Amino acid sequence: MNPLLVNAADLLRRPGSDRVLELTLPLAEIDVVDPARFVAGAEVAVRLKLESLSDGIVVVGELQTPWIGTCRRCLLPTSGVAVSDVHELYQRVVSATDAFEIVGDQLDLTPAVRELVMLDAPTTPLCRPDCAGLCPECGINRNDETCACVAPARDSRWAALEALGGLTGVGESGTGE
Ligand SMILES: [Zn+2]
Ligand SMILES: [Zn+2]
Incomplete structure (x- = not known):
């Protein structure tokens, strides 16, 4: 069972309502496997708020993903936590560009979370800004x-x-x- 697959029937019935989603999830469960950037068993911390609007659900919040790597200047092992800002719109009838579709009453947050994790974990990190x-x-x-x-x-x-x-x-x- 994927905890990023959210049943939003109650939110969709009541525009103006919201719900908080807080969880940690192994990266492997959202098919993020990259030994060069993530230790085995690494987890993304998800803190999101789902807000029901008249024409969809806005998902805002933050992801925190621990990453590892090799400093591109001094070549020593380094690591950190990537923070991703989340701001996505989910609609039953997609009218906005970049909006995700609500299928049934389900919001699948997986593609958005996966994309942000992959994007925001650095591929050529620095051990510190002034290395x-x-x-x-x-x-x-x-x-x-x-x-x-x-x-x-x-x-x-x-x-x-x-x-x-x-x-x-x-x-x-x-x-x-
Ligand atoms: Zn020298
Ligand atoms: Zn360095």
């Missing part, structure tokens, strides 16, 4: 260490002093000819 990544020269993780591979840009004030002859023996270019 510094790996040094392209020596491969160290710049989040943890620093290396001397890339010479720091020379401070322009030092260059100015040098030009004035205020510093000697600092440059590496020698005396020339």
Whole structure:
């Protein structure tokens, strides 16, 4: 029995009424199987409100889906929780674009939930927004260490002093000819 298949007969009889749907559901039960992004047994947390209107039922709320992956910059394992905003319209007679059909008195939330889970779990995640990544020269993780591979840009004030002859023996270019 799919808990995302909701009998909405009571809602449809009474426009203006609403109902809350809160549940957790193994991703495998909605055919979301992607070992690169979800651990086996991962569950989506569903918190939705179904509001009955004169011409259909609006479903609003949020999904939270734990994901796993490999940081695209530092290549370390990373994970997080994807939050999806849900805003869908279900109609007996579909008149709005993107509305789902109510068949019998049943709302099948499965396709919408599956689509949002697949869409919002990142495929090329970052371990954190400012991940510094790996040094392209020596491969160290710049989040943890620093290396001397890339010479720091020379401070322009030092260059100015040098030009004035205020510093000697600092440059590496020698005396020339
Ligand atoms: Zn990273
Ligand atoms: Zn380096």
